[in-house]
Amino acid sequence: MSMSSLLTITPWPIVSAATLLVLLVAALYFARDTARQVIHAAAGALAQGLRVASHAVTRAQERLAARNRAVLLAAGREAKERIVEREFVRVGDTVRKDLAGYPDMRRRLSESIQRIEEDQEKAVEVPPEAPGWAQAIKVIAEVKGRSTNTEILEDIHRSTVKAHEEAMADYRKASGERHALLRRMMPDWRLIQETLERVNKSVESVLARALAIDHHMEEYEAIVRGEDRAVSVLSSSSIVYFFVSALVLAVATAGTAVNFTLIARPMAEMVGGTNFIGAFRTADIAALVIIMVEISMGLFLMESLRITRLFPVIGALSDKMRVRMIFMTFAVLLMMASIEAGLAYMREVLLQDELATSSLLRGDNGAVIVNPHLWITTAAQMGMGFVLPFALVFVAIPLETFVHSLRTVVGLVGIAVLQSLALILRLLGNGCRHLGTLAQRLYDLPLFVPLWIESRRMAHEAVARSRLAVAATPWKEAQS
Amino acid sequence: MNARLALSLAALALGSCARTGPHNTGVYLLVDTSGSYNLQVRKAQQISLYALSRLQSADSIAVATINTGSFTEKDIIAKATLDDRPSTANQQKRAFASTIVKFVDESVPAPYTDITGGLLQAVEFLKEKNTSRKEILILSDMKEELAKGYIRDIPLDLKGFDVVALNVTKLRSDNFDPRLYLSRLDIWREKVEKGGGHWRVINDLDHLDGLL
Numbered sequence: 001m002s003m004s005s006l007l008t009i010t011p012w013p014i015v016s017a018a019t020l021l022v023l024l025v026a027a028l029y030f031a032r033d034t035a036r037q038v039i040h041a042a043a044g045a046l047a048q049g050l051r052v053a054s055h056a057v058t059r060a061q062e063r064l065a066a067r068n069r070a071v072l073l074a075a076g077r078e079a080k081e082r083i084v085e086r087e088f089v090r091v092g093d094t095v096r097k098d099l100a101g102y103p104d105m106r107r108r109l110s111e112s113i114q115r116i117e118e119d120q121e122k123a124v125e126v127p128p129e130a131p132g133w134a135q136a137i138k139v140i141a142e143v144k145g146r147s148t149n150t151e152i153l154e155d156i157h158r159s160t161v162k163a164h165e166e167a168m169a170d171y172r173k174a175s176g177e178r179h180a181l182l183r184r185m186m187p188d189w190r191l192i193q194e195t196l197e198r199v200n201k202s203v204e205s206v207l208a209r210a211l212a213i214d215h216h217m218e219e220y221e222a223i224v225r226g227e228d229r230a231v232s233v234l235s236s237s238s239i240v241y242f243f244v245s246a247l248v249l250a251v252a253t254a255g256t257a258v259n260f261t262l263i264a265r266p267m268a269e270m271v272g273g274t275n276f277i278g279a280f281r282t283a284d285i286a287a288l289v290i291i292m293v294e295i296s297m298g299l300f301l302m303e304s305l306r307i308t309r310l311f312p313v314i315g316a317l318s319d320k321m322r323v324r325m326i327f328m329t330f331a332v333l334l335m336m337a338s339i340e341a342g343l344a345y346m347r348e349v350l351l352q353d354e355l356a357t358s359s360l361l362r363g364d365n366g367a368v369i370v371n372p373h374l375w376i377t378t379a380a381q382m383g384m385g386f387v388l389p390f391a392l393v394f395v396a397i398p399l400e401t402f403v404h405s406l407r408t409v410v411g412l413v414g415i416a417v418l419q420s421l422a423l424i425l426r427l428l429g430n431g432c433r434h435l436g437t438l439a440q441r442l443y444d445l446p447l448f449v450p451l452w453i454e455s456r457r458m459a460h461e462a463v464a465r466s467r468l469a470v471a472a473t474p475w476k477e478a479q480s
Numbered sequence: 481m482n483a484r485l486a487l488s489l490a491a492l493a494l495g496s497c498a499r500t501g502p503h504n505t506g507v508y509l510l511v512d513t514s515g516s517y518n519l520q521v522r523k524a525q526q527i528s529l530y531a532l533s534r535l536q537s538a539d540s541i542a543v544a545t546i547n548t549g550s551f552t553e554k555d556i557i558a559k560a561t562l563d564d565r566p567s568t569a570n571q572q573k574r575a576f577a578s579t580i581v582k583f584v585d586e587s588v589p590a591p592y593t594d595i596t597g598g599l600l601q602a603v604e605f606l607k608e609k610n611t612s613r614k615e616i617l618i619l620s621d622m623k624e625e626l627a628k629g630y631i632r633d634i635p636l637d638l639k640g641f642d643v644v645a646l647n648v649t650k651l652r653s654d655n656f657d658p659r660l661y662l663s664r665l666d667i668w669r670e671k672v673e674k675g676g677g678h679w680r681v682i683n684d685l686d687h688l689d690g691l692l
Binding site: 265268269272273274275276350353354356357358360361362363 | 503504526529530532533536537538564565566567569570573574577
């Protein structure tokens with residue numbers, strides 16, 4: 001039934017419209033309670049559902065946070081264990097090295113000290129002989145007879161001077177010998193000093209390592225206790241590692257792209273330039289496979305060297321097997337690098353060939369200007385082709401860091417997303433409740449006339465009831 | 481559930497490995513050697529070299545003359561399918577170019593012009609090569625003159641073909657009545673499009689950039 005037909009229920013459209021409006025308002029008024037209940041129930045159900053969903057998301061976020069915390073602590077514990085283990089190995093190496101040389105050092109020190117003692121004993125200063133002539137000269141001088149005494153005294157004087165000179169010569173000789181002995185002690189002193197300095201250095205190194213171990217152990221204990229501060233530190237470190245490793249991986253990807261450019265064109269000579277696998281040229285895929293094999297070999301080499309720990313199987317191999325694997329992967333890498341250098345050279349040859357052909361087809365009669373410094377580009381390409389595979393070996397280190405930190409970062413992002421989702425759901429739930437109230441108010445809006453009448457009627461009834469109550473009160477008082 | 485997932489992944493992998501059909505191009509150049517147009521034959525060298533410079537490995541090219549009876553392999557001056565390996569393809573291009581230069585130097589005028597026969601031969605050649613893109617280049621004034629006994633009122637099957645008329649020169653009679661020139665081109669356009677082909681005319685040989 002269209003609107004125009006509705007307006008024809010009476011001969012006058014305005015009257016028809018007014019009648020319809022009155023009927024509509026009446027219908028809405030009589031259905032008001034039911035409609036309000038429906039709106040209330042619908043809004044309440046929606047709000048309740050959203051609140052439940054929000055709680056579920058919050059619980060999921062808490063579970064994820066707990067899981068992430070456990071992962072972080074486990075990763076941090078493992079990293080600290082590795083660091084402490086490495087520090088202990090270093091301390092062990094230092095101690096072993098020093099202790100291995102200890103008997104020799106002790107023997108040399110003892111010998112030096114013994115030599116010094118012997119030399120010191122030899123170098124003891126002999127006191128000059130006591131003058132035995134002084135008393136005799138005095139006695140003789142007091143004897144009577146001047147001339148005889150004078151001669152005797154002169155003889156004595158000469159003898160004394162001579163004895164003095166001899167004594168001085170002996171003294172100088174003895175002093176010289178003592179100085180020589182002291183000089184001979186110098187190397188022994190230096191040896192002792194050097195040995196003690198070496199010992200001091202080793203002790204200081206061990207002390208420094210001990211301090212570092214103490215520091216790491218404190219952090220390790222904090223991690224084991226699961227302290228919030230430790231988790232916070234590990235979390236921020238993980239984010240930093242993630243971005244740094246992502247940056248290095250981006251650089252490595254650029255290197256891979258350069259490597260790909262170097263070998264993709266000459267690969268067409270090997271596998272053909274027109275074969276396709278899916279939408280990709282077989283030559284491109286072959287070049288990419290070579291680069292991927294190189295990266296894989298680099299990963300295995302790093303694993304075998306125990307620099308990275310991505311594959312526990314390789315880490316658990318016996319040392320003999322690991323060494324074999326190191327040589328094997330290195331040999332494959334060397335072979336690949338040589339192949340790449342050859343392909344890079346081939347690329348230059350092909351490029352020149354194409355230039356010559358293009359020149360001929362342009363009508364230049366093959367007159368291509370040959371650059372005399374072209375060998376520099378060729379050599380640079382070959383060098384890059386040889387070096388890049390080895391450079392890509394080191395991708396394993398940032399890759400390991402990236403993989404480990406990715407888990408944490410993804411967890412953190414997941415937590416943030418779940419938190420936001422829970423908040424949005426809670427807001428939507430509250431919004432639904434308020435929307436229900438608003439819908440009830442909007443429903444009442446066209447019913448303002450009957451509602452006004454109803455309120456007036458209720459007010460009138462209330463007044464009437466109160467009057468009745470007042471009138472009934474004296475009657476009751478009289479009865480009582 | 482797991483088996484279904486594995487099957488889906490296998491199907492996806494196989495689908496991605498499937499060949500998506502040929503990506504190559506086939507070019508057939510018809511060079512009109514009849515009468516006065518023989519003077520324009522040197523331009524065939526320019527067009528051939530341009531086409532060679534645009535072609536890649538696995539593309540095919542042939543150059544044939546239009547003369548009295550052109551529906552024959554004997555009129556093919558040179559043909560080649562470029563090798564997979566770029567270096568060999570370059571060698572082929574150089575050899576092809578030298579053959580064309582030799583042909584241009586030794587070309588002799590033909591008394592009649594069998595364009596339709598040449599077109600039929602081109603269609604046959606390119607269909608045999610099964611290239612994804614098929615280009616027939618016609619270096620001619622597009623005035624067909626058949627010798628007695630040659631029947632060429634044959635519908636052409638040119639679905640998937642691009643037919644390009646190059647350097648369509650005006651004849652003396654066209655200068656008197658240009659409608660002759662225009663109607664000649666219209667007839668050929670109609671003929672090509674009726675056969676399902678795509679028709680183009682390029683008269684400025686210095687701007688062949690959009691050709692291949």
